Amino acid sequence: MDRSETQAGTALEKRRRAPVRLLRKVAVAFAGSALIVAGVAMLVLPGPGVVAILAGLGLLGTEFPTARRISHGANGYIRAAWQAVRRRLGRAD
Template sequence: MGVGKRVKRVLIVVAGAVLLVVGVLLLVLPGPGLLLVLAGLLLLASEFPALERYVDPVRDRAMKAAEDSVSSPLRIAGSVLAGLALLAAGIVWGTVKSLPFSGWSTGSSLILSSVILFALLGWSYRRVRTRRTAVQRG
């Protein structure tokens, strides 16, 4: 195996492991835990085929969680409010110097979290709407 292939493999394994660990942490913290676990598993399964058997069950649960997150107007409103709160907190932490861990490193991570939340919310909503339209037509 050439050096380039080894480097690529190490990078894939490291990225997969990081996504998997962060995803597991986000299972108990607010965030898209199952989707990150799925992404990590997909990367790791590309290098370790024995992990393929875990991909489908995690994919099914992640897609169910994504659909549940937009199953009612109340849940959508709650998610939008959480995203707006993260965005506001990021701006405040970036600009108010008297807060603990103040600065744009903390602020930008909160803002990035809100952007990810809105992107996942939009993706989930479009996915559910597309499925409902297909079911109504078929």
């Protein structure tokens, strides 16, 4: 098989998968945003608001690098805050 045939096949395959990728990106954006909105609502309503927000950020992070960076930063901040609470209560890991 010639190199140009391989590249043509790859380009054709990418064009064929483009609608599926776009649909996945839209679905992830919608579901992640819905989780974040629900999490914000749960901050004042009964429910695990922070967990839902982090889940939404994690889901968005599968498709969007900026959301991944925010998720990692927020996760680190929350872990540090949780450790401070545990130390204050006298419970070490």
